[in-house]
Structure formats: C-alpha cells, structure tokens
Amino acid sequence: MKKFVKWCLNHVPRPAMQRLAGWSVPLMGLCYKGKGRECPLCGAEYRRFLPYGYVVPRPDALCPRCLALERHRLLWLWLTRETDLAERRPHLLHIAPEACLGRRLKRIYASEPSRYVTADLESPLADLHFDIQRIPLPDASFDAVICNHILEHVADDRAALRELHRILRPGGWGIVLSPVDRARAETFEDDSITDPAERTRLFGQYDHRRVFGRDYPDRLRSAGFEAEEIDYAARFTPEERERYALANDRIYLVKKP
Template identity: 50%
Template sequence: MKRLFKSLLNTVPRPILIRLSYVIRPLLALYLKGNRFTDPIDGKGFRSFLPYGYAQQRPNVLSPSTLSLERHRLLWLFLQRETDFFSAPKKVLHFAPEQAFYQRFRKQANLDYTTTDLESPLADVKADICQLPFADNCFDVILCNHVLEHIPDDTQAMRELYRVLRPGGMGIFQIPQDLQRATTFEDNSITDRAERARVFGQYDHVRIYGRDYFDKLRTIGFEVREVDYTAQLTAEEIERFCLAPGEIIPLCTKPL
C-alpha cells in the first residue's frame, strides 16, 4: 500500500486526486474501522491510519475518513479548544482548502467563508496569492497552510496576506519546517521532479523553511506566536489522534 500511495501522489495531478478521493474515501473508512486511533475532526475510530508522503512515506498518518494529516488534526484541536473560530462571526479566507476542513467550515453558520487557489476544484476564487483580488483589511481569519513552500516569491505572498487581513485579525500559516535548521534553504537550480522530492520533500516545493520563518513573517509586520500545541496535550491524546510532537502552529496577528 505504501508504494501505491507514493506512486499516486507523485504521478497524479492534485486536482484529480481530490476528485478521486471522494469515491475511495468511504471504502477506506469502512475497511479500516476500529478503535485504536481517533480522528478528532469527525470523531470516527480506526484500527490504523494510512501512510502518506511524496519522498519518504510516513506510516499511519492519513485519516481514512477526513483525509486529515497530523497538521490538520492539530489545527482542528487548536481552533476548537483555544479560539472562538467555531462560535463568533468571522469572515474567513482559506487558501488551497483541505478536504478535511472544506465542507465543515462551509456549513458553519458563523463563518462567511471564501476559498481561493489557482488550481483546486474546491476554490471559490481562482487567484494568485501574490496578487489577490481582495480589498485591504477585509478578512478576520486567513488560513494558508502548506502553501508558501510552493511559492517562488513567498515575500510578496506574505505581504498580500498581511494586506487583506484586518487589524486584530488572525492568520495561521503552517508550513513544512525543519526546526533543526536555523535558516531557510532554497536552490532554484534544482528543477528535476525526483531531485526536488529528495531535497525538499515534495516535487513541487521550492524551499525548506528553517526557524527563521517566524522572523520573516515578523518583518512583514505580523505579530507571531510560535505555538507548540502538542506540549499542552497528553501523551495519550498525541498517540490517539496521531499527532506529530513538537509541530509548531505559526499564529499570526495584524496589529491594531
């Protein structure tokens, strides 16, 4: 199964994978039903999760029901337990909307919810993150997770995120990050898909972010909290929800 998933991820375009998943997901959820692990997004239990990864497969991380990964489940728990995201009226912009969240956020009566992306079939607005078609200061919450590592000019993308976020608004900009690395690594000369996957972890990534990612966001103007939310969870919760200990949630706010 690991080889099959790796082959699909590296050969099938993401928009097609999204469409295929709607057919395959119910079958996988039924086959893997159990009580060892729980997806906190929908509360369903499984005897195992699925493997996932473009270069190196991580075992037991992809939920069969919501298709959530560790980062999605961690973010869901944070939003649910630590914020008023699910209760207060909010205008939300969601980049490259993840299937784990898309239908659930859209059904939230308190959310004025807009999705955007260049290619995703789930996008309401087809837009370039470096040149957004939205007015200044118009969103209360921006979710832009595992997007910036795909963008050659991530500085301009960050400026646009800052521009359209309202003062006092919240942005969560998760990225794949090597916390052992002080500085971000980029090499535009690497163009081969297989080599990109080997070096950057995925064929369509253009950098590996280091610890300096948070300071880069601060230079744009954001106030940034580096939230290690797994430190606030029990070891039993981390294991049951299949989370990645030590993963940081970059919680960004635009000063009033």
C-alpha cells in the same frame, strides 16, 4: 499500501487527486476498521490511520473518512479549544481549502455563508481562483485567514505573506502553516534547481521550492505580522497524542497589529 499511496501522490495530478480521494480513500479505510485512533474532525475510529507521504510515507497519518492529516487534526483541536471562531464567525479567507477543514468550517458558517470564502490557484474545491502572490481582493477585507502548506510552493513566499498581511484588517489573525525543518537554522532555497527529482531530494517534494528552517517565524514577521510559534501538540498527554495520531507539528499564529 505505502507504495500505492506514494505512487499516487507522485504521479496523479493534484486536481484529479482531489476529485478521486473523496470516494477512493474511504474504500481503502475499510481495511483499517477498528479501535485505537480517533479523528477529532469527523469522529471516525480506526485501528490506525492510512500512510501518507511523497518520499517516505508516514504511518498513521491520513484519516480515511475525512482525509485529515496530522496537522489538520492538531489545527482543528486548537481552533475548537483555544479560539472563539465558532461563536464569532470572523470573515474568514481559507487559502487552498482542505476538504476535511472546509466541511467543518462550512457547518460553522452555515447561517452566514458569505463570511467564509475559499480560494486556490486551481482547486475545484475553492470559491475563488487566484495566485496568492497577487491576491485580487481589497485591502483589509478579512478578519482571519487560514493558509496551510502553500508558501513552500510559491516563487516568492515573502510577496505572498505581504498579500496576506494586506488583506487582513488591523487586529486580524491568521494560521500560516508550512513544513519546517527544525534541525535547520535558516531556510534553504535555490531557484536554479528545477529538476523534479532533485527538488524531491533537497526539498522533500517535487513541487517544493524551499525548506523552511527555525527562522520561519522571522519570515512571517518580515511581512509586518506579529508571529507566535505554538507547540500545541506538547499540551496533550501521550495517550491523547496516540489516540489522535498527532505528530510534532506546530501552530504558527500571525496577527496584524
């Protein structure tokens, strides 16, 4: 299964993967039926979750029913337990909307659908299509933003962050998650590296342009945000972390003063 998942991730175009995953992954999940793991987004239970990863597939990562990964499960637990998003329904822009989060957020915003807007460069799941480095939306037009695992892909992550800052209203907040190598003090990037195999070796994925280090919160602050790094997984018991299959991901919360 690990080899099959890895081959698909590295050879099937992302838009095609997004269309196919909705029915193909649940079929694979039939092999994992049982007890031991619970997805907090969809409530499904399995013996364990599916492996997932471009280079070395991580075991126990992908929920077969809703396609939630470790970071999605952690983020959903944080959103539902630590924020009032469900009650207040802030005007929310969701960049690169993941199916697992998008479905749940659409339910929350069912009575006010215009307050939940999704956007992506090419995803068929999105309402709007644009480059995050040049967002064609007015200043201060959203109360909140969710932007997960995008900044490692774009040519100029600092320009993208400035755009996110621009479209947020004063007092607005956002979740801006990226893969962070905590063993690395500073972010490593080299635009001269264009070979997909070399990018995979150095950056962890063929379409990544950088590896963020422990300076990631400072890069968020450089755009004008207040930034907080939250080790939310550490607040769960070992039994809860095993049940939800949580990794050592962290929540990166930004606020616009």
